[in-house]
Amino acid sequence: MVKSQQTGDQTMIKKINTAIVFDSVLKNGPLSRAQISERSGLNKATVSSLVLDLIDAKLVEEIGQGESNGGRKPVMLLFNAQAGYAIGIDLGVNYIRGVLTDLLGHVIEEREWSMKRPDLTSGLKQLTECIDKLIALAPESPYGIVGIGIGVPGIVDDKGTILFAPNLEWGRVDLQQYVEDKFRVPVTIDNEANAGAQGEQKYGAGRGIAHQIYVSVGIGIGTGIILHKELYKGASGFSGELGHLSIEYNGKPCRCGNQGCWELYASENALLEQAGKQGLPEELDELIASAEAGDERTLALFRSIGSYLGAGIANIVNVFNPDVVIIGNRMSKASRWLEEAVQEAVDMRTLSYHRERMRILFADLQDRSAVRGAAYYAINTFLGKVRNVG
Incomplete structure (x- = not known):
């Protein structure tokens, strides 16, 4: 029992330390291993071990040598923003806008389609076609499409179900379940104004x-x-x-x-x-x-x-x-x-x-705040899982 508890404690500590190292590189890279150790308070051996795990996972990459402070030149580390890609969708009343982004939210591809018949059946068909087209544009990557975020003009519950969308004139729609069943990746659905707020806060x-x-x-x-x-x-x-x-x-x-x-x-x-x-x-x-x-x-x-x-x-x-x-x-x-x-x-x-x-x-993003925020939801969900790996 004691041994099991110790193993559990060690696993938890490794998860916490992995998250610390990963966030250091994500938010402050490029950094050397010594700089991560200095910033985090973790010892150099622990940092080196965790960095190796993140490199093996294709989430961090070595990008060459940095400036020396008198000794050997340090090897610099950077988050691999092309390890995977996210899709953001702004489902408007008379349009669908979609973006494909890397894991830092940089737009790789952007498309917009008019919603010719915004009734539920044709609307869902058009939404599926838009996502298919964006997926087809994604470059090869270790993690592929990591998730899809969708902003919708209506009230959405915590299960991703549209409860009320008066301007769209759709009834109750289990949109998250529908899209996850179609594409087999994590999906986040939120009100488009919430997505827009996130887009402007993160990128605008x-x-x-x-x-x-x-x-x-x-x-x-x-x-x-x-x-x-x-x-x-x-x-x-x-x-x-x-x-x-x-x-x-x-x-x-x-x-x-x-x-x-x-x-x-x-x-x-x-x-x-x-x-x-x-x-x-x-x-x-x-x-x-x-x-x-x-x-x-x-x-x-x-x-x-x-x-x-x-x-x-x-x-x-x-x-x-x-x-x-x-x-x-x-x-x-x-x-x-x-x-x-x-x-x-x-x-x-x-x-x-x-x-x-x-x-x-x-x-700053004008009419693209919501689509960028929707992609951020997908990115954030994926990065949250990364931080939990230990």
Whole structure:
């Protein structure tokens, strides 16, 4: 019994030490074995043994000699980002965007397809075809496709089941199970705004910022809430549906069953609806081109949508007191014509203490925040398993 306990303790210690060494190389490489020992406090023999295991596993590689500090030149170590590849999918209401990335999240391939018939049967068929095409583009690697992450415009439970997606008009769908059965790799499903928040925090405007709210403004509006650098999902995992804040008490009816929801007045859908009523182009890129040409009616329309967008953001600022609010998804492409009206509405409607140091940013990744965040989910799941190997 004692011997078994000692063996268990040793296995656990090795797992912990492997994770320490692996994270040192992943986050701070290139590093030498001596530098890892110095940073981690582990002795050099332990580090050398664990590094050898990671090299054998094709996760770490020797990349040549570094600078000498007086003795023999050290051999430098680097994480092998091409040990495997991840797929990220942003499942939109009228499009599917997909990326193939390496294990550091660098985009290797990117594709976008329109959702010609977004009913459930054809939608799942198109999703499967998109993933197949991305898999076919992956270079040879030791671990192949390590996982798939998918951001969807709706409420998702912790088993990856879509419970409610009013703009997509799909019912309950066990999407994680469906995709895992098809492709036999780990799959993570989350709300696209949560994926977008992760994408901006990891690769975009939110890097290094502790408290941030990502506002995804597309056909609808969703939000991803990051507090203390961690994604906040609420008691049941469903937080972030702030597109359904009521901003008009007796307002327009929403597909969610409520009325006067914020997304009815400040989303891309709201923009295009108003554009149609005014005889303006009913396509975002055409409206942007019209604004670039200085058309006054288009500029006024963007200002109006920006004011509504700012009104909802003001509520978010007053509730969460974030460091930044990041506006992303397709409407971020119109930042030039939205930002002034958004800022004015926020300045007018927020408490002065809350806005004193708060900044409004537009997503660095524009409409690619969610697809990059979805790929990050797949990468993070794989790296978590690596850290557990001992």
